[in-house]
Amino acid sequence: MPLLTVKNLAKYYGSLAALNGLDLTVEKGQIFGLLGPNGSGKTTLLAILLDVIHASGGNFAWFDGTEGDHARNRIGALLETPNFYPYLNADQNLSLVASIKRVSNPPLDSLLELVQLKDRRRSPFKTYSLGMKQRLALAACLVGDPDVLVLDEPTNGLDPQGMVEMRQIIQKIAAQGKTIILASHILDEVEKICSHVAIIKQGKLLATGAIGSILSDQPTVEIEAPDPEKLFQFLSNCFLVKKITRQDTRFILELAPGRNAGELNQLAFEAHIVLNHLVMKKQSLEVEFLEITRT
Amino acid sequence: MNPLHLLKLEWSKYFPNGSFRFFVGLYAGSFTLVVFLARSVGHNMTFDSNGTTSHPLAGIFDYPNNWGLLACIGSWMNVFVLGTLGVFMITMEFSNRTLRQNVIFGLTRLEVAVSKLVWAAALALGATVFYLFLGFGGEILDGSPGLPPAQDVLFFFIQVLGYLLLSTLVGLIVRQTALAVLGYLAYVLFLETACRWIFYFSIAKTRLLLFLPDQVLGALTPLPVPETVNHYVSSNPFTRPLSPSEIAVTALVYLGLFAAIICRRILKSDL
Numbered sequence: 412m413p414l415l416t417v418k419n420l421a422k423y424y425g426s427l428a429a430l431n432g433l434d435l436t437v438e439k440g441q442i443f444g445l446l447g448p449n450g451s452g453k454t455t456l457l458a459i460l461l462d463v464i465h466a467s468g469g470n471f472a473w474f475d476g477t478e479g480d481h482a483r484n485r486i487g488a489l490l491e492t493p494n495f496y497p498y499l500n501a502d503q504n505l506s507l508v509a510s511i512k513r514v515s516n517p518p519l520d521s522l523l524e525l526v527q528l529k530d531r532r533r534s535p536f537k538t539y540s541l542g543m544k545q546r547l548a549l550a551a552c553l554v555g556d557p558d559v560l561v562l563d564e565p566t567n568g569l570d571p572q573g574m575v576e577m578r579q580i581i582q583k584i585a586a587q588g589k590t591i592i593l594a595s596h597i598l599d600e601v602e603k604i605c606s607h608v609a610i611i612k613q614g615k616l617l618a619t620g621a622i623g624s625i626l627s628d629q630p631t632v633e634i635e636a637p638d639p640e641k642l643f644q645f646l647s648n649c650f651l652v653k654k655i656t657r658q659d660t661r662f663i664l665e666l667a668p669g670r671n672a673g674e675l676n677q678l679a680f681e682a683h684i685v686l687n688h689l690v691m692k693k694q695s696l697e698v699e700f701l702e703i704t705r706t
Numbered sequence: 707m708n709p710l711h712l713l714k715l716e717w718s719k720y721f722p723n724g725s726f727r728f729f730v731g732l733y734a735g736s737f738t739l740v741v742f743l744a745r746s747v748g749h750n751m752t753f754d755s756n757g758t759t760s761h762p763l764a765g766i767f768d769y770p771n772n773w774g775l776l777a778c779i780g781s782w783m784n785v786f787v788l789g790t791l792g793v794f795m796i797t798m799e800f801s802n803r804t805l806r807q808n809v810i811f812g813l814t815r816l817e818v819a820v821s822k823l824v825w826a827a828a829l830a831l832g833a834t835v836f837y838l839f840l841g842f843g844g845e846i847l848d849g850s851p852g853l854p855p856a857q858d859v860l861f862f863f864i865q866v867l868g869y870l871l872l873s874t875l876v877g878l879i880v881r882q883t884a885l886a887v888l889g890y891l892a893y894v895l896f897l898e899t900a901c902r903w904i905f906y907f908s909i910a911k912t913r914l915l916l917f918l919p920d921q922v923l924g925a926l927t928p929l930p931v932p933e934t935v936n937h938y939v940s941s942n943p944f945t946r947p948l949s950p951s952e953i954a955v956t957a958l959v960y961l962g963l964f965a966a967i968i969c970r971r972i973l974k975s976d977l
Contacts, residue, residue: 462815463806464976484812494807498723507718510711511811551811 420469431614444605487552488561497537542573635688712821774930792873806977830867871964
């Protein structure tokens with residue numbers, strides 16, 4: 412039974428299509444990444460799924476439609492910014508969330524411990540740093556032990572340490588077997604955390620599937636030489652190279668099937684080109700993402 | 707959907723808020739203060755030093771008019787303090803984005819709408835209890851407090867609820883606190899009156915203009931003027947006060963209309 416089914420979902424703002432006939436299925440237990448450039452419709456999609464904005468067309472169903480309007484009681488969600496009553500402290504805000512979700516005796520201690528906010532539990536929300544606000548939002552998501560977590564850019568605005576901490580918490584939650592839908596533009600994050608991914612651009616679904624199926628098996632090679640123009644000329648005529656992506660003076664190459672970096676290095680040397688940089692790279696989601704969204 | 711549960715939720719949200727407490731304190735304080743002022747100033751104006759009546763308005767201090775006078779004084783606080791509070795409470799939810807967050811956390815939109823209506827009714831009830839408290843407590847108004855006329859109490863409650871729903875509606879539409887407060891105050895202070903007079907002088911001299919929302923809500927708590935003054939006002943069909951039944955029915959229609967539009971806005975608009 413799919414946990415979430417989205418069919419032909421559309422949202423128009425005047426003539427602008429924020430979502431344009433989107434189809435999506437998320438199965439139970441998946442860590443599902445929603446990827447897309449800014450303005451691609453990720454947040455609009457999540458906002459519709461969480462009933463804060465209305466769709467212009469299409470439909471969706473959580474839990475096969477069995478929960479009706481109360482599906483969100485089984486979902487923990489962080490959409491865009493963490494929103495709480497600024498004059499209430501962490502305990503009061505979480506108790507309010509528990510009351511909304513009709514959860515009696517929520518385990519506030521363990522939740523605040525998980526997000527490392529136990530020491531500041533009595534401070535008003537308005538005194539928190541952005542990282543603390545994000546962590547409180549994550550704790551709120553976990554009230555009532557929901558089946559699904561919907562996280563929209565959970566590391567947005569955090570400093571590097573905050574990002575690492577947030578990522579670790581999400582991985583800890585994922586390890587408990589919960590379904591997570593994670594919208595992010597940080598590809599590395601999605602690649603590290605998610606089992607499945609959907610790539611969206613201009614409100615349309617461009618690709619979806621397991622991370623492994625989206626990524627190519629063929630590794631990439633990153634090279635550089637003192638004379639980039641001469642190197643580019645060589646690469647353009649080299650039978651070992653299937654695809655060239657230039658990044659300033661460096662070249663990211665996809666090699667032809669069965670070929671390797673050693674052969675390339677030897678051929679370059681024979682063409683009187685000495686490479687001063689050669690790194691083998693597994694095909695990254697970033698390269699694949701750029702390739703898919705370029706169309 | 708359990709209205710009591712929703713009421714508890716609203717209480718947990720608003721009671722700890724400093725601005726909410728300020729407005730409630732302002733309501734109670736200003737209501738009490740104005741009643742005291744009315745008593746001392748009005749008493750000096752309308753009675754001689756030996757306690758005999760020196761002015762036709764002196765009758766408003768006698769039972770049961772004193773309850774009407776108390777309601778009339780309270781109506782100013784209902785319009786300005788509670789009305790502004792009504793705007794503030796809903797726009798605060800928009801500025802903190804907590805209305806949409808409550809939906810994300812699991813409240814249905816219908817529950818959100820009902821919670822706003824139930825909370826407004828609870829505040830109106832609280833204000834009415836305070837009105838009774840002032841009336842009974844310590845003989846603030848001259849004359850025997852007696853038992854309050856049921857109509858005065860009911861009309862006071864309807865008026866508070868009406869202004870709270872009207873201000874909530876303005877807040878829901880405008881969403882920004884400062885603009886919404888300005889819009890609400892402008893409407894109750896002069897916009898409706900201006901529209902009424904413009905319509906009256908340039909389009910039609912119809913008594914229907916007395917049935918506009920602020921007119922009707924204001925008419926729920928008229929100054930209990932003696933019959934002689936009332937007779938003078940009544941001689942002009944346009945200024946002739948609405949009958950209690952006209953006021954009650956129209957006010958209830960407005961309450962229903964405001965509540966319906968509030969529900970529709972919450973159910974249908976993007977949060």
